[in-house]
Amino acid sequence: MMTHEESIEFLATYALDAVEGVEREAVEEHLAECPRCRAELDAFREVTTALGNSVEPLPEGLWTSIASRLPGRGDDDRPPMPRLMRDEADGADGGDSGEGAVTPLVRARENAPGRGRFATVAAIVVAAAAVVTVLSVSLVHANDQVSQLQHSQGPAAPPGAVVAALETPGHKVVNMEGADHVRLAQFVIADGRGYLVTSTLRSLSADHTYQLWAVINGLTISLGLMGQRPNQTTFTLAGSPSVSRLGITVEPSGGAVVPSRPMVAQGTV
């Protein structure tokens, strides 16, 4: 066991990652038990952070590569792809019963070992982050728009949440267009939540699903799975005013971590 005095001698060198082997192990063993040495190490690490803090432009495609290695389909030890939340106001219409239980976009890790302390804090953070989004206020004639959307959706009235969203000042309507600018779906985003208002997306076979994506600062990020017959779904943007586009792809039923096929519909936020 390394003494405190011996450890002190090593800390600056250790902060530079220049201690190896048994010496490194001994320092780490002592650090685990010595708050004074940890504080000293943290002070040296402020220096090394400043020494190493030069920013380089990130290579194109690196984020996609990272995202593709995040936990995904077919990895039993990892969490499944997040699924879009079904709007509670939508009730149990059973329309997508083949899709099973719906999981919120941001999944809790409460069950993961060693992560309990995140659970409650995370709830607050996610709530805070979810308030976000979409700042520009376009004063829309909400009632007219609701009528128009109801009309476009046919006899099925949109659930209350969608109407409420459309009446929220500052909401945004995103038209999702496919080839030849044909509108295939429409979302409304208000207070950090997005709702599918209408959809004419065709039904998919059981082994496929629609998947919704957001483009944020040039990065394409999965918002979740929409199922085979998108109906009334809800998603939460962990808030960013910089969501520039939404896109929908058709993916294998478990979803994909990065879009594996061209977008079937896209819309500018």
Add this chain to the structure above:
Amino acid sequence: MQQIGEVSDAQLVTSIARYSEIALAEVYRRHGGAVYGLARRVLNNASEAEDVTQEVFLRLWNQPDRFDPGRGTLRSFLLTQSHGRAVDAVRSLNARRLRESGEARRTATAEYDMQHEVWDLAVADQVARALGDLPDDERRAIELAYFDGHTYVEVADLLGQPEGTVKSRIRNGMRRMRAQLVDAGVQGADA
């Protein structure tokens, strides 16, 4: 309304703990360039630096609870990870012979919280100056260890000095730089 750009790093890590890919993307946006920049500087190889950057962010995704906000900033944590992995790569691949000369470019990322970025880079400039002001023996030992990824034993060998001497010089140099940061009023600046 709180925008994601205003969410603190610590809050983002908490969201990552709940599998928020958007939070991870935001951390990548804020700190990816620094993580990659340091790895590239140590490795002098873009492809290996990308591998290190991937490892760092995947590890944050898989083990977010390893970040302790009480012990420093997320940038510091990620750079420590990046440096450790880059050094491991240098040592295991014996990549030094492949390295070319050249300095990492220092450019602020447009999207990152500019106040933090400017502050971080100001601190970096301060430390770079402090490094330049060190006695040659101390400065050289620190550079060989930190930027070239040598162990202090290797540094001693390269400089033809006793290991204990090198260790002391590194320590003295680091303390001097630390003191300069404190004198310049940037102590704990990024905390």
